[in-house]
Amino acid sequence: MRAPSGSGAEVAVGDVLLSIENVSLSFGGVKAVSDVSFDIRKGEIRAIIGPNGAGKTSMLNVINGFYHPQQGRITFKGETRSEMRPYEAAQGGIARTFQNVALFRGMTVLDNIMAGRTLRMHSNFIWQLLRFGPAMNEEVEHRHFVEEIIEFLKIQEIRRTPVGRLPYGLQKRVELGRALAMQPDLLLLDEPMAGMNLEEKEDMSRFVLDVNDHYGTTIALIEHDMGVVMDLSDRVVVLDHGIKIADGTPDEVKKNQAVIDAYLGVAH
Amino acid sequence: MLYREAGQFKTTYEADQALFPILQDRIGIVVILAIAFIAVPLTANTFVIDSILIPVLVFALAAIGLNLLTGYTGLLSLGTGAFMGVGAFGCYKLTTFFPGVNIVVLIVGSGFLAAAAGIIFGLPSLRIKGFYLAVATLAAQFFLSWCFIRVAWLYNYNVSAAIEVPQRTLFRVVVTGPSAAPTTRYLLVLTIVSVMTLLASNLIRGRIGRTWMAVRDMDIAAELIGIKLYQTKLMAFAVSSFYCGVAGAMLVFLWLGNAESESFNINQSFLILFMVIIGGLGSLTGSFFGAAFIWGLPIVLEYAPAYFGIKVASATAEHLSYITLGTLIILFLIVEPNGLARLWQIGKQKLRVWPFPY
Amino acid sequence: MHMLYQIFIDPFVQMGSAPDLFVQTLWEGLVAGVLYSLIALGFVLIFKASGVFNFAQGIMVVFAALTLVGLYAHGVPAFLALALTIGVMFLLALGVERLVLRPLVNQPEIILFMATFGLTYILIGGGELIFGGDPKVMISNQLYLPSGSYRIPALGGFVQMQKIDIAAAVIASIMVASLAVFFQKTRIGRALRAVADSHRAALSVGISLEFIWVTVWFAAGIVALATGIMWGARSDVSFALDVIALKALPVLILGGFTSIPGAIVGGVIIGVGEKLGEFYWGPLFGSGIEEWFAYVIALIFLLFRPQGLFGEKIIERI
Numbered sequence: 010m011r012a013p014s015g016s017g018a019e020v021a022v023g024d025v026l027l028s029i030e031n032v033s034l035s036f037g038g039v040k041a042v043s044d045v046s047f048d049i050r051k052g053e054i055r056a057i058i059g060p061n062g063a064g065k066t067s068m069l070n071v072i073n074g075f076y077h078p079q080q081g082r083i084t085f086k087g088e089t090r091s092e093m094r095p096y097e098a099a100q101g102g103i104a105r106t107f108q109n110v111a112l113f114r115g116m117t118v119l120d121n122i123m124a125g126r127t128l129r130m131h132s133n134f135i136w137q138l139l140r141f142g143p144a145m146n147e148e149v150e151h152r153h154f155v156e157e158i159i160e161f162l163k164i165q166e167i168r169r170t171p172v173g174r175l176p177y178g179l180q181k182r183v184e185l186g187r188a189l190a191m192q193p194d195l196l197l198l199d200e201p202m203a204g205m206n207l208e209e210k211e212d213m214s215r216f217v218l219d220v221n222d223h224y225g226t227t228i229a230l231i232e233h234d235m236g237v238v239m240d241l242s243d244r245v246v247v248l249d250h251g252i253k254i255a256d257g258t259p260d261e262v263k264k265n266q267a268v269i270d271a272y273l274g275v276a277h
Numbered sequence: 278m279l280y281r282e283a284g285q286f287k288t289t290y291e292a293d294q295a296l297f298p299i300l301q302d303r304i305g306i307v308v309i310l311a312i313a314f315i316a317v318p319l320t321a322n323t324f325v326i327d328s329i330l331i332p333v334l335v336f337a338l339a340a341i342g343l344n345l346l347t348g349y350t351g352l353l354s355l356g357t358g359a360f361m362g363v364g365a366f367g368c369y370k371l372t373t374f375f376p377g378v379n380i381v382v383l384i385v386g387s388g389f390l391a392a393a394a395g396i397i398f399g400l401p402s403l404r405i406k407g408f409y410l411a412v413a414t415l416a417a418q419f420f421l422s423w424c425f426i427r428v429a430w431l432y433n434y435n436v437s438a439a440i441e442v443p444q445r446t447l448f449r450v451v452v453t454g455p456s457a458a459p460t461t462r463y464l465l466v467l468t469i470v471s472v473m474t475l476l477a478s479n480l481i482r483g484r485i486g487r488t489w490m491a492v493r494d495m496d497i498a499a500e501l502i503g504i505k506l507y508q509t510k511l512m513a514f515a516v517s518s519f520y521c522g523v524a525g526a527m528l529v530f531l532w533l534g535n536a537e538s539e540s541f542n543i544n545q546s547f548l549i550l551f552m553v554i555i556g557g558l559g560s561l562t563g564s565f566f567g568a569a570f571i572w573g574l575p576i577v578l579e580y581a582p583a584y585f586g587i588k589v590a591s592a593t594a595e596h597l598s599y600i601t602l603g604t605l606i607i608l609f610l611i612v613e614p615n616g617l618a619r620l621w622q623i624g625k626q627k628l629r630v631w632p633f634p635y
Numbered sequence: 636m637h638m639l640y641q642i643f644i645d646p647f648v649q650m651g652s653a654p655d656l657f658v659q660t661l662w663e664g665l666v667a668g669v670l671y672s673l674i675a676l677g678f679v680l681i682f683k684a685s686g687v688f689n690f691a692q693g694i695m696v697v698f699a700a701l702t703l704v705g706l707y708a709h710g711v712p713a714f715l716a717l718a719l720t721i722g723v724m725f726l727l728a729l730g731v732e733r734l735v736l737r738p739l740v741n742q743p744e745i746i747l748f749m750a751t752f753g754l755t756y757i758l759i760g761g762g763e764l765i766f767g768g769d770p771k772v773m774i775s776n777q778l779y780l781p782s783g784s785y786r787i788p789a790l791g792g793f794v795q796m797q798k799i800d801i802a803a804a805v806i807a808s809i810m811v812a813s814l815a816v817f818f819q820k821t822r823i824g825r826a827l828r829a830v831a832d833s834h835r836a837a838l839s840v841g842i843s844l845e846f847i848w849v850t851v852w853f854a855a856g857i858v859a860l861a862t863g864i865m866w867g868a869r870s871d872v873s874f875a876l877d878v879i880a881l882k883a884l885p886v887l888i889l890g891g892f893t894s895i896p897g898a899i900v901g902g903v904i905i906g907v908g909e910k911l912g913e914f915y916w917g918p919l920f921g922s923g924i925e926e927w928f929a930y931v932i933a934l935i936f937l938l939f940r941p942q943g944l945f946g947e948k949i950i951e952r953i
Contacts, residue, residue, distance in 0.1 A: 599760025
């Protein structure tokens, strides 16, 4: 099930998959990220936490290639670059979900997830016109794969529903499905539990853990729910006002004074 | 009760993804095609064929072209008329250069010329988005319109700046030129339009259609999935212009028999755009509905008063049809912004649960 | 080589050798530009306040002028006809708000844009039905608009300026200035900007959308009337004007869709650019490049600055 993905060297489990070095990002006069460095090891679940405006989403956007940092370097699968381009990120095996669900609203659930397979579909224009031979075989082959994802996420009943009509929680699940369809090496999740009730959060947490276990996907996760973060993640990096203030296991971070002051607070 | 999917299970993904997965739909389309290909030529009078059926089919094809670009890829284009013109004048020049070549080949060839024009005027889409891109298509429209008059080479230096269609045959039957029978022309147009609609439908349902719709719905997310925006947009321009070009060539060669620059001006672009809007953005069947509606309405307005015995001057009828058209557009947008295609879908949905109300 | 000379050197040589002709062309361009800006101004007003791109602005110009001339032709004295026409434009604004905008509130912009297409066709059909399609003469004398021209000796020859053109430029400037002040300083102006941003949000803070919309469409109607009068005074009042209105698009691109001063700047650039292009580069192409030159200017501009001269840089947040 795990076909080799795009460019870059093969990284062993436990080694550094992605490394951010001294990255700074500003918009006009606003400094979103200042001189941040951390790494993500293959096979782990890495949480990025911090108060609002800390630069977490900006960080993900830099990894994705959507924002280009003014300074710093990104090393992914052994290749170092000063900025990532969205297409390179996608080809290299980076997929993500978004804070405000970025699904294709005019398309059905099935089409959205199939869209995630685009990079792996190669039949040329003529076959596409005829919808025959290589084009048809490709459609069926990828449909198989997508159906497994649909089964995994338990969204069989809604596969033909236009996503615009789905409730928020289901949309988030579909978005996860689309990201999984890319068979990513690194999955970036931006607040996957936002706006969910307890039951939905438990479901999503289970999905995240399964993806990590089952497919071995490395996951970087932005999340505000501390319970989720502490339970799911292997390591945590804490940002505040664009600066890294802590980096370590959940237990270490929980006890860090700077983190408590900036974000966690104390029990009253 | 009639329109039920119950019991129609698919055992392969291929069957599930077929064009008409529901049996009743399959029967329906066969019936429609039978009527179109067999019943109509045998029974309809030449006026209906020449003044209604042929133009509706031709405009439907142009509407499909525009729909691919605007409805499926989200790139508003106001240059449809010009691309149709490229096809028409292109076909004319091709028949001048290659008098012996089969006319269908030349019509398809003119589609490629139009596609090339489409790509050239689509190049700005790398930097320009949304409404601003529409202005680029406007530039194309006005520039090409100007060319159709000023570049005399295009109409073989004819004094009247118009093109006259030469006679051409297909399987030894005359299909173009003054002596071509309406029925023959109708069948040729019908064949070309049917085939091209099928091909468009194939594209839409496959990978390319998905990339187009992804670009339309959220191009940033599309990029992050690995879709190459620029190539996708240019592909849309190319295919869309191809369809418009073929429609333009057929307009001149298989319907009007002659044309001048006027036939491909900005008003033509708006006309096709209305067809797409009223028919339904992002729907192939909608393109047919829209074409039939927009083309048929003025005709109905022209003949209806006489039918009821009311005398209306033809100029007044034209003014009234403008007013009616404008009012209907607004009404449509209020009632069903997704156009006739959506109304059709709702109708089918109601059929599914008939005789129950919901 | 000769081609390069003809494109890049010769026109400037011509400009230099007959500077009075150059200034004349500049003036003509300025005048055309002012009229384009007036049309663009109508667009900007409506877009700024309702987020609607009013495709019908061009036909509103024609319709307003036709109403004025038509009333006069039926024996109504000139200034009464003017007042009545203003009243008609008010009724039009009321009608549009009630029958078009209100049912379509909250719909995406493209739907509203299409609705203005429908409005255009209604106004074309209605205008032709009521007033007839043949060109009419504007009642400039009856409105005490200046006629004749000034002949100014300058730069070795002379420059001719029509008095009506000067009047148009002055009136346009006054209108632009007062509208700009209105939008920036007054309470209603602020409400208008809020509505342009988001219908829903404006409603939720208690802004009466109906009032705002009627106000702004009425204002656009007045601008249309002024444009119609000015334009009609220079040439005739005919339905060809609505194609000219499409020229406002390049103006809006240069000046931005929501900037009132931008409409003037954009209009002047397009007007001057077009006239200079036609006069000095036109002969290279055969005549008539005015038909598309403005769009090409706008297009080239967009390639370097995709958000227009005065537009805000689009930062997409995701």
